[in-house]
Amino acid sequence: MPTVFEWKGWKFLFYSLDYAEPPHVHVRKDRKEAKIWLNRVEVARNRRCTDQELAALLRVTEDNRMAFLEKWHEHFGN
Numbered sequence: 001m002p003t004v005f006e007w008k009g010w011k012f013l014f015y016s017l018d019y020a021e022p023p024h025v026h027v028r029k030d031r032k033e034a035k036i037w038l039n040r041v042e043v044a045r046n047r048r049c050t051d052q053e054l055a056a057l058l059r060v061t062e063d064n065r066m067a068f069l070e071k072w073h074e075h076f077g078n
Helices: 049-063 063-074
Strands: 003-007 010-012 024-029 032-037 043-046
Touching: 003 032, 010 049, 024 049, 043 049, 043 063, 049 063
Parallel strands: none
Antiparallel strands: 003 010, 010 024, 024 032, 032 043
């Protein structure tokens, strides 16, 4: 599970078994986690993140979307 980015204690990472899914990042901090799609930046799943945290995570994901997509394709080879 490679970490591709860190921001304010949040880790943005890929799960290696997710290769068959569309590009996305998992974002984790403490016991909170969100899954965010990258083709159209939106929340796929939320566990314990507040609305304010999700809004910030979506902004950070949007700002880094192209780098995340590049890393996704490098990691999964597609």
